[in-house]
Amino acid sequence: MNKVAGVIFDWAGTTVDFGCFAPVNVFVKIFKTVGINVTIAEARLPMGILKRDHLKVMLEMPRISKKWQEQYGRCFNEYDIDELYLKFESMLLLSLEEYTQLLPGVIETVSKLRKNGLKIGSTTGYTDTMLNIVRQGAKTQGYEPDFWITPDSINGMGRPNPYMIFRNMEALKLTAPWQVVKIGDTEADIKEGLNAGVWSVGVAVGSSQMGLSYDEFIGLSDSEQKSFIRKTEQTFLNYGANFTIATMEEIPELLKNINTLLAKGKRPYALSN
Structure with a gap:
């Protein structure tokens, strides 16, 4: 039928x-470790996609991209995404059990x-x-x-x-x-x-x-x-x-x-x- x-x-x-909230909270914390404050709304916007891709989308947001350039005097690169992702993954794995x-x-x-x-x-x-x-x-x-x-x-x-x-x-x-x-x-x-x-x-x-x-x-x-x-x-x-x-x-x-x-x-x- x-x-x-x-x-x-x-x-x-x-x-x-x-x-x-599990990934959102970690995205916010990860950006703080590199001296950039992101909002919950910015962290949520790409939600649902692969987490490394999520970080890249966030870094490409005009406000965050500008903050990165002000902080480091250059645009972000693939190495930066990988470094952020490694931090994200380790931090998320430590807290994920609390969000099931x-x-x-x-x-x-x-x-x-x-x-x-x-x-x-x-x-x-x-x-x-x-x-x-x-x-x-x-x-x-x-x-x-x-x-x-x-x-x-x-x-x-x-x-x-x-x-x-x-x-x-x-x-x-x-x-x-x-x-x-x-x-x-x-x-x-x-x-x-x-x-x-x-x-x-x-x-x-x-x-x-x-x-x-x-x-x-x-x-x-x-x-x-x-x-x-x-x-x-x-x-x-x-x-x-x-x-x-x-x-x-x-x-x-x-x-x-x-x-x-x-x-x-x-x-x-x-x-x-």
């Missing part, structure tokens, strides 16, 4: 680490999907070493996807390239991209899904895009929460997302809607047809 057969999740900011808490609704939602016969895949911007820490933390809480992959296995060709999704499809025997849903919390996630030709979905609450911790979010009034959710979902739509959801709990209903579209011959890259 022409129905959704698999869901591919991101990790940090989607299934674990509410607000995606599952987001609300993950266990219940994944259980429902599996009961309906769906395969569960995953992609990430983490390396194998980083993700192994996250996976083990998630596993102890009851979450383990059927397949996982990092940019290490695709020659560093991570998001927004579609190759990690394609490897998920191969491993999970998902034969048609329109029967696959990718769910994530960053621009890189959305574009990864779009480039793979699957249904690309942004999840708002707990996302890096929203940028709030769990305590910050639950401390908001209902109207404030709804405002943050609307703003975040609109940003995902601006990135090109096919759909947005507020929380993981909305996924089963979303899949019903997608199955209705599939029954009508609709495809994620041709919704107007």
Whole structure:
């Protein structure tokens, strides 16, 4: 039958680490070690891509690039990126275990999907070493996807390239991209899904895009929460997302809607047809 057969999740900011703070905090700290103060917003902007690439994008930001030149009297180079990345990796690995808490609704939602016969895949911007820490933390809480992959296995060709999704499809025997849903919390996630030709979905609450911790979010009034959710979902739509959801709990209903579209011959890259 022409129905959704698999869901591919991101990790940090989607299934674990509410607000995606593990890498953000380290990016800020790493730049401080070289005498440059970066903002949380600057650290979040490239979120979801390979971490070395993330550092390069940050260094290319006009304000940060100017600060680097003022600090060192020259433009940054590849050696500088490598040095920053080595510091980043070692610091992140020391703290990553503290950021593996599952987001609300993950266990219940994944259980429902599996009961309906769906395969569960995953992609990430983490390396194998980083993700192994996250996976083990998630596993102890009851979450383990059927397949996982990092940019290490695709020659560093991570998001927004579609190759990690394609490897998920191969491993999970998902034969048609329109029967696959990718769910994530960053621009890189959305574009990864779009480039793979699957249904690309942004999840708002707990996302890096929203940028709030769990305590910050639950401390908001209902109207404030709804405002943050609307703003975040609109940003995902601006990135090109096919759909947005507020929380993981909305996924089963979303899949019903997608199955209705599939029954009508609709495809994620041709919704107007």
